[in-house]
Amino acid sequence: MKFDNEQLLKYIGACTSPYHTVDTSLQMLLDSGFTELSLEDEWQLDSGSYVVNVFGTTLFAFHIGKKPEHTLRIASAHTDFPAIRVKPNPITSMKGYTKLNVEMYGGLIENTWLDRPLGAAGTVVLKGKNAFDVDSVLVDTKRPIAIVPNLAIHMNRSVNDGVKLNRQKEMLPILMMERNNEDNPTKPLNNRNNPSLFSESDTQYDEWTKFLADEVDCDPSEILSYEMTLYPTEQGCVLGTEGDFISSPRLDNLTSCFGVLSGIIQAKKMNVNGVRCAILFDNEEVGSRTKQGGAGMILPNLVKRVYDALGYSNQEMDSFISKGFMISSDVAHGLHPNYPEKNDITNIPVLNKGLSLKIACSQSYAGDAKAIAIVKGLCEEADAQYQIYVNRSDIPGGSTVGSISSAMLPIRTIDVGLPLLAMHSARELMGAADQEQLNRLMNHFLGGK
Incomplete structure (x- = not known):
C-alpha cells in the first residue's frame, strides 16, 4: 500500500513543541501495543515492546525479541526544531x-x-x-x-x-x-x-x-x-501542479521522528529477534549537551538498563554494542534550483530522488566506509531510493546528533535524512515521494531480520 503523506502532515500538525512531539509519539506507540516504563522504576523485562518518556522531551522505545543476543540496532532522530x-x-x-x-x-x-x-x-x-x-x-x-x-x-x-x-x-x-x-x-x-x-x-x-x-x-x-x-499555525500541505512537494513547518526533524517511529512499530509487528531501539533526542538544535540530548549519557544508560534487566553482563553488553549498528536520521540539504552553486559538484541530492546518506570526512556526520556500505545494502534490500550528500568543500554545513551520540555509545553509525529546501525556515520544503523511502529503510532496519 502506497504511503499517505496526510499521515505525516497530521503528525507534524500535532507536534508543535518537543513536549508535544513526545506526547504524540508516545500515544502512537501505546496505541500500537507498547508498554510504558518509567525512569524512576526498576525494570523487569522480558521479550516485548516498551517505551520510556525521558524528561518530557526525549523518547526511548525498544523491542526485545525472543533471542535478545541476536543483534542490536538503534535508530535516532531529534524532537526539537528552530x-x-x-x-x-x-x-x-x-x-x-x-x-x-x-x-x-x-x-x-x-x-x-x-x-x-x-x-x-x-x-x-x-x-x-x-x-x-x-x-x-x-x-x-x-x-x-x-x-x-x-x-x-x-x-x-x-x-x-x-x-x-x-x-x-x-x-x-x-x-x-x-x-x-x-x-x-x-x-x-x-x-x-x-x-x-x-x-x-x-x-x-x-x-x-x-x-x-x-x-x-x-x-x-x-x-x-x-x-x-x-x-x-499554518498547516503543512502537498503542493505543485502534480503534487510533487510538501511545504510545512518542522520538517526538520519531524520527518525523521516519523520514520523512526514507523520502524520501531514494525519491529513489534514482526516480533524480530535481538534488541531494536528508537530514541528521539531533544536539544539537537542547540548542541545536544543536555541530560536529554545526544551528547549526554542518556542513551548509554538506557541501553545498559535494558541489558542489565535481561541479565547480561557488562562484557556481554559491550560485545553486543561492538557488533551493533545505529542510523541517525536528520534532514539534509537538497539541491536548490535557484542556487545550484551551493551544492557539491558531484554529489547532488535532489528532492523526490530518495533519502540522503550524509558523509563528511570531518565526522560532522557519523560514518565510515563499512557503515556506508551497510546502509546502501539496507536501502537496496528495502527497495528504498537513496543518494549521497556531501558538503561543498568551501561551505561547511551543519552537524547532527549521529557523531555526538556514537561518541558516547561506541557503535558503528551512519547519518541519513531527507533532502530539504529552506531548512530552518518557518516553512520548509521536501519531496512528496521521499518520506516513503525513509520509512522503508527504517521498517527494514528495525523491523527486519
Missing part, C-alpha cells in the same frame, strides 16, 4: 501595544517568521504538595495568539537589499492591545471563560501568566514556570 521561545516575565509594552519578550531557539531563518500567525505550545508547571511534587500540564493554543509584523517598505526603502534583524528589538511578537474593563465591560481583563474562578489578587499577575492560567484552567498563583514555544 523556533521562538517565550522568556520568563515576558510582558513588555509600547504605546498601548503589549508584546512578548522572547529568545530564539536554534538557528532559525528569522525573517521567515515575520507576518506569520503564531500559536503557543509547551508545558506549564503548577504547584504541588511540596517543592519536589509539582504538576506539568501540556498546553497548545491551537490558534494564533501573536505575530511579529514586518516594517513597511515605505519606512525602510532598502528592505529588499537585505535586512539584519535585532533579536531583542525587532523579533518581539505583538500579543494584544492594552485595555481596561471600561474598554469592553462585557469581557474580563484576563479573557477567561469563567472569571468567578479567580480572585481579586489576579490583578497582580501579568497578561501572559493570566493567559496561561486560562489555558490550563487554574488560578495564576498556581503557575511556577513554563517552557513555551511559538509556532506557525
